[in-house]
Amino acid sequence: MRQSKLFTKTQKTVSAGETSKNAQLLTRGGFIYKNSAGIYTYLPLGWRVIEKLSNIIREEMNAIGSVEMFMPALVSKEYLQATDRWDKGVGFKVVSQTDLDKLQAPIRQLADKLQEEYVLGWTHEEVITVIASNYVNSYRDLPFFTYQIQTKFRNEKRPKSGLLRGREFMMKDLYSFHTDQKDLECFYEVVKFAYLRIFERCGLEALYTLAAGGDFTEDYTHEFQVLAEVGEDSILYCNKCKYAENKEVSKLKTGDKCKECNGKMQSANSIEVGNIFPLGTKYSKALNLKYKDEDGNEKQVVMGSYGIGLGRLMATIVEKYNDDKGIIWPSSVAPFGMHLLSLDKNKDADKIYQTLIEKGVQVLYDDRDVSVGEKFADADLIGISMRAVVSEKSLKKGGVEIKMRDSDKEEIIKIDDLSK
Ligand SMILES: [Zn+2]
Incomplete structure (x- = not known):
């Protein structure tokens, strides 16, 4: 998936109400x-x-x-009445359409007659x-x-x-x-x-x-x-x-x-x-x-x-x-197998992305026109286990720079070996 196609964006802060x-x-x-x-x-x-x-x-x-x-x-009343769980107060109860129609009349007179028929x-x-x-x-x-x-x-x-x-x-x-x-x-x-x-x-x-x-x-x-x-x-x-x-x-x-x-x-x-x-x-x-x-x-x-x-x-x-930078997903549950970052808008990154897709690798490809710092910070926040950076520098060194989210070690891998 191209990150430019994701309509969501990362955020630096969240509302004070979210304490967890x-x-x-x-x-x-x-x-x-x-x-x-x-x-x-x-x-x-x-x-x-x-x-x-x-x-x-x-x-x-x-x-x-x-x-x-x-x-x-939607679970009908009769099911939970049979096991005495209808009035446990656990679920959201739902009023039937017939009773909702009656609400057109003055609500006050009818409020206590509303029949709850289902529970979510x-x-x-x-x-x-x-x-x-x-x-x-x-x-x-x-x-x-x-x-x-x-x-x-x-x-x-x-x-x-x-x-x-x-x-x-x-x-x-x-x-x-x-x-x-x-x-x-x-x-x-x-x-x-x-x-x-x-x-x-x-x-x-x-x-x-x-x-x-x-x-x-x-x-x-x-x-x-x-x-x-x-x-x-x-x-x-x-x-x-x-x-x-x-x-x-x-x-x-x-x-x-x-x-x-x-x-x-x-x-x-x-x-x-x-x-x-x-x-x-x-x-x-x-x-x-x-x-x-x-x-x-x-x-x-x-x-x-x-x-x-x-x-x-x-x-x-x-x-x-x-950690203080973001999530570190175990690879088994990460949203993608690899986060591919293109740093210098080079054409090679597009080609590498296409090849990986053809080989069945699940890739999030950061093709956005944003700063290098922002790309790195977002990659750390999103927390996909493997980050692969394509830049003029990495290509000069012979390939793509790989770093695992839970490690500081970076290594260059040949483009042909990347899908492995
Ligand atoms: Zn023991």
């Missing part, structure tokens, strides 16, 4: 735009990062045998359970696993910390359906390792952390926590084996002996980047999802649900990987 590092750097770099409190647009650069994250997640979800689908964001979904256990009940008859139909990557909504009273806590956010939610608890527990472990692979591929070390059930289940659940000062969660974790518990449920204290080894527990702030819930039969009971076992007896389907917030994942990566 991720929102500051992502806004300054032209990755996101804040539309309202807790509501952000992913600009072209930001959307490319989201696509990289989505692809990593898709690959790992497909590898464990789950299949992708897409459910509606913050999770989809109910919806997928009802869908599943249409297809599951016998034990032969189980187990199965399905996921979606979709926008979710939460009526956060005070959204904060940029993409870490928003009112609208992208989620990957996976649901699993089993004949019994044991089968669920097996799959739970499979997802655990898939999640650890996802976070590792995104450059993050996530700790598998015992946590409370929240709205989802009365049972224990697990979170994936990344240590970070800005994090809203507090966890205790072992300095040796990384066994971890959320302080909300932990009976341990700092300095206590680890349950798993002879290490010591220490406390830290952390960001929850994923969570997994053994739902059991809570939703299948409420929404009547049954199957017939081998003897023809009717049983409740056992379920699990598993989430990863994509915007939050992106924000966590930025919180972990930055």
Whole structure:
């Protein structure tokens, strides 16, 4: 992509309201735009990062045998009433068109008669359970696993910390359906390792952390926590084996002996980047999802649900990987594989760009008519792992000057070797 075609620009400053590092750097770099409190647009650069994250997640979800689908964001009242989650105050409720039409009459008389009919979904256990009940008859139909990557909504009273806590956010939610608890527990472990692979591929070390059930289940659940000062969660974790518990449920204290080894527990702030819930039969009971076992007896389907917030994942990566000049993306999630800078408007830079494109390299090509200083500063702020500079000087030295974002070392590489 030619940088001259990007309609976004980098910014030196952001509004004083953006106090978190991720929102500051992502806004300054032209990755996101804040539309309202807790509501952000992913600009072209930001959307490319989201696509990289989505692809990593898709690959790992497909590898464990789950299949992708897409459910509606508008969730009808009847779904959430069945599980007592309609009045939890979590979602944004939506009034039906019929009732909106009535607003033409004096609002005062009708305000208390407005019928809220839908909620903008913050999770989809109910919806997928009802869908599943249409297809599951016998034990032969189980187990199965399905996921979606979709926008979710939460009526956060005070959204904060940029993409870490928003009112609208992208989620990957996976649901699993089993004949019994044991089968669920097996799959739970499979997802655990898939999640650890996802976070590792995104450059993050996530700790598998015992946590409370929240709205989802009365049972224990697990979170994936990344240590970070800005994090809203507090966890205790072992300095040796990384066994971890959320302080909300932990009976341990700092300095206590680890349950798993002879290490010591220490406390830290952390960001929850994923969570997994053994739902059991809570939703299948409420929404009547049954199957017939081998003897023809009717049983409740056992379920699990598993989430990863994509915007939050992106924000966590930025919180972990930055310096005073900007973001330092791990190459696996950077918006482009290479940032090509043309310093002297030479024709060779155009040719190099074309060749790289033909060879399938994802390049951001800074062909803008701006100062050298501005190009370097923007490259550091945007934070693509590899910078390649084409100038009269570099060409005289025999090629293109390469520098990694996380290093000060520069080296000349021959133009023919660049695509490698
Ligand atoms: Zn330990």
